Amino acid sequence: MIGRGVLASALAIALAGPPAWGHTFPPVRTAVLQVESCEVALLVGYRPASGRSTDALLVRASSLPKSLGLATLRDALTTEALAPLTLSVDGKPLVPTSVRTKLGTEGSGQRPMVVVLVTYALPSGGALSLASADARTTRISWTDRASHRVQISEAPAQGRWYDGVASFLLTLGATGGPACASSPSRSR
Numbered sequence: 787m788i789g790r791g792v793l794a795s796a797l798a799i800a801l802a803g804p805p806a807w808g809h810t811f812p813p814v815r816t817a818v819l820q821v822e823s824c825e826v827a828l829l830v831g832y833r834p835a836s837g838r839s840t841d842a843l844l845v846r847a848s849s850l851p852k853s854l855g856l857a858t859l860r861d862a863l864t865t866e867a868l869a870p871l872t873l874s875v876d877g878k879p880l881v882p883t884s885v886r887t888k889l890g891t892e893g894s895g896q897r898p899m900v901v902v903l904v905t906y907a908l909p910s911g912g913a914l915s916l917a918s919a920d921a922r923t924t925r926i927s928w929t930d931r932a933s934h935r936v937q938i939s940e941a942p943a944q945g946r947w948y949d950g951v952a953s954f955l956l957t958l959g960a961t962g963g964p965a966c967a968s969s970p971s972r973s974r
Contacts, residue, residue, distance in 0.1 A: 811836045811897075812923055815867060816947075819916055819928040821935050821956070825883070826906045826914065832867030833892060833899040844898065860889050863900035870919035873904075875911035875958070883907055908935065914956045921952040928956065935959055 813835040820827040834843070843862055847855040864887050873880045886903045908914070914936070918924040926948045930936045937957040938944075948954060 813866070813920075815870075815918075815920070815924045817871060817916060817918075817924060817926045819873075819914075819926070819954075819956075821914070821928065821930050821933055822908070823933040823935060824908055826873065826880070826908050828871075828873060828904045828906070828916070830867045830871065830902045830904070831899065832863060832902070833897055834863065834866060836897060856889065859898060860887055860900065863887075863889070863898060864902050867900055867902050868904070870924065872915075872917045872919075873906060874915050874917070875909055876913055877915075878911075880906040880909075911958055914958055915953055917953045918951070921950050924951070925949050926951055926954045928954070 811833075814831075814833045816831040818829045820829070843859065847859040847862075849855070850858060864885075882904045884903075884905045888901045890899050890901070891897065892899055916926060918926070927944075927946060928936075928942075929944045930938065930941075935958055937959050940957045942948065942954075942956075
């Protein structure tokens with residue numbers, strides 16, 4: 787977890803001058819799908835863009851008591867990380883069964899980042915899709931983990947990064963068995 791000292795240091799660096807002495811950095815979002823026999827785990831790493839919106843978030847978080855500041859930072863970064871992503875089966879968005887987050891800072895300690903683990907029940911269906919409304923900042927990778935849910939012969943290579951993809955599609959095979967529960971879905 788980010789401590790108050792790390793948060794204060796990040797704030798001081800952000801306020802001391804332009805990020806990286808005039809250089810700005812875009813947001814970076816990495817998404818990894820892990821397909822299991824009955825569920826999908828989506829691991830998203832997110833580092834916000836340098837600039838005013840991130841500086842304002844750090845100022846707001848550091849002005850609050852420590853527990854509220856960290857919660858504010860975690861919630862805001864989690865929302866930004868997941869906002870452009872939609873995971874669906876046959877066009878029906880999946881509803882998360884669990885969401886876990888961890889805060890950290892970039893290696894240099896200058897920018898905050900978040901890692902979000904979201905799990906979904908995987909219903910039967912023909913196609914699993916991860917769509918990003920912000921494809922230019924999103925990288926996607928995936929793995930089947932020997933669940934045999936993905937038709938490997940029709941799938942893109944596992945363990946490889948795909949940059950700038952607006953929609954990532956995996957063809958599903960048979961269900962994981964009768965023990966798998968179906969996932970609730972929400973309509974658009």
